[in-house]
Amino acid sequence: MIILLIYIALASLVLSLTSIVIVVLLYRDIYRSISSLIDEFGLTLTTRRRYRKVKRYILAKVICSDNIDVKKLGEDIKRHVNSFLGQVVRMECNLTILSLRPDVNRAIFRVVGSSICIKYSLVALSLQHLVAGSCIVIPLRTSGLLSRIKKFINYKR
Amino acid sequence: MKANMFLALNRCNDILFYIKFVDGDLHVVGLDSSILTECLIDEVNKLDRDILFVPRRIVKADEQSLGKCFEFSESVLIGCIPLDTGGARRLAKIHKLSVVVVIPTSIRIVNESQINFMHQSGGRNKYIEIHMQPFLKTFTAPNLNVLIEKSFYLLGNIIERALKLDVGIIVSTASSERSELLSLTHLDIILFYMGFSKRERRLVMEVYPTELLLTWLSYR
Numbered sequence: 001m002i003i004l005l006i007y008i009a010l011a012s013l014v015l016s017l018t019s020i021v022i023v024v025l026l027y028r029d030i031y032r033s034i035s036s037l038i039d040e041f042g043l044t045l046t047t048r049r050r051y052r053k054v055k056r057y058i059l060a061k062v063i064c065s066d067n068i069d070v071k072k073l074g075e076d077i078k079r080h081v082n083s084f085l086g087q088v089v090r091m092e093c094n095l096t097i098l099s100l101r102p103d104v105n106r107a108i109f110r111v112v113g114s115s116i117c118i119k120y121s122l123v124a125l126s127l128q129h130l131v132a133g134s135c136i137v138i139p140l141r142t143s144g145l146l147s148r149i150k151k152f153i154n155y156k157r
Numbered sequence: 158m159k160a161n162m163f164l165a166l167n168r169c170n171d172i173l174f175y176i177k178f179v180d181g182d183l184h185v186v187g188l189d190s191s192i193l194t195e196c197l198i199d200e201v202n203k204l205d206r207d208i209l210f211v212p213r214r215i216v217k218a219d220e221q222s223l224g225k226c227f228e229f230s231e232s233v234l235i236g237c238i239p240l241d242t243g244g245a246r247r248l249a250k251i252h253k254l255s256v257v258v259v260i261p262t263s264i265r266i267v268n269e270s271q272i273n274f275m276h277q278s279g280g281r282n283k284y285i286e287i288h289m290q291p292f293l294k295t296f297t298a299p300n301l302n303v304l305i306e307k308s309f310y311l312l313g314n315i316i317e318r319a320l321k322l323d324v325g326i327i328v329s330t331a332s333s334e335r336s337e338l339l340s341l342t343h344l345d346i347i348l349f350y351m352g353f354s355k356r357e358r359r360l361v362m363e364v365y366p367t368e369l370l371l372t373w374l375s376y377r
Contacts, residue, residue, distance in 0.1 A: 063178050063179060065174075065335065065336075119349070119350050122346045122349070122350070123346060123347065123350050126339075126342075126343040126346045126347065127293060127296075127297060127343075129336065129337065129338075130293055130294065130297045130337050131297045133336045133337070136179065136338060136340075138179070138340050138342050138343065139342065139346060140342070
């Protein structure tokens with residue numbers, strides 16, 4: 001009787017192990033078939049978010065050799081950065097100037113788009129003066145909260 | 158300690174502008190030795206900050222004229238741009254302090270195998286210095302023949318390999334004009350863009366420059 005029970009236990013063990021192996025081997029196929037099924041029923045739009053937008057604020061130091069009109073300066077920087085980013089990146093990333101304070105040499109930029117946009121925008125802001133020969137923009141701090149950025153507007157002159 | 162080991166500006170006013178406004182929290186600046194003597198006398202003394210000025214000279218040398226890289230090396234920290242592979246190999250093996258400068262023309266010579274040679278030669282007195290401004294100038298020029306991606310790839314490989322083998326590598330701005338000044342924050346952003354972590358960036362921009370300075374002072 002005991003031997004029979006041991007046999008049954010061993011058989012169930014082997015069965016469970018083989019089922020685990022089968023699941024591991026077929027995992028990718030099962031996943032693919034389930035995802036295609038979800039796709040077939042049009043559930044993708046509810047289960048997955050394809051467009052993930054991130055909003056970040058960049059505090060930057062703006063250094064100009066001589067006094068320039070604030071409005072013109074803002075437009076200049078915007079134009080240079082946008083030409084530096086190019087049309088393809090601008091489809092995904094949106095970089096705008098929020099505020100510009102010439103008295104403390106600080107400006108706040110807003111980046112909206114996918115997460116890689118922050119990197120693109122930082123590089124574009126850093127290198128725009130090499131192309132256009134305009135004011136030098138030095139990004140100091142990035143944050144997702146405008147209030148936190150505003151605390152640093154007087155951060156070292 | 159923030160250090161910009163080479164600044165190619167040649168006017169005292171521009172240097173003051175850089176130190177005062179662009180990089181306000183800089184500790185070490187490398188300047189051409191000729192301009193340094195000129196500026197130190199009147200202009201720089203007016204600064205109310207403690208800044209260490211390092212006299213630098215950048216020379217180009219091939220295998221035959223390699224002696225230029227070690228002339229007056231006691232009073233000036235010389236950076237050497239190798240013009241051929243033989244020169245670069247000798248710079249890697251010599252038992253003296255050598256700083257190999259990487260600019261767009263020398264990036265083919267100072268590649269990963271050169272770093273391997275530097276690592277094998279032993280002794281912590283071999284340094285690689287990347288001058289960023291000449292690279293960025295070629296990147297931002299409206300010339301479609303410049304392979305920006307390839308240059309970035311080679312540059313990234315050099316930095317990564319050097320960090321992996323613990324060969325001293327420093328990045329300096331080497332800005333030559335007032336309108337094209339680069340700050341250390343810009344360098345940091347470019348390194349971040351290339352995918353280096355915070356620790357790696359600190360190594361490249363703060364730790365290795367200080368180490369180079371200490372090595373040079375101990376060699377004198």
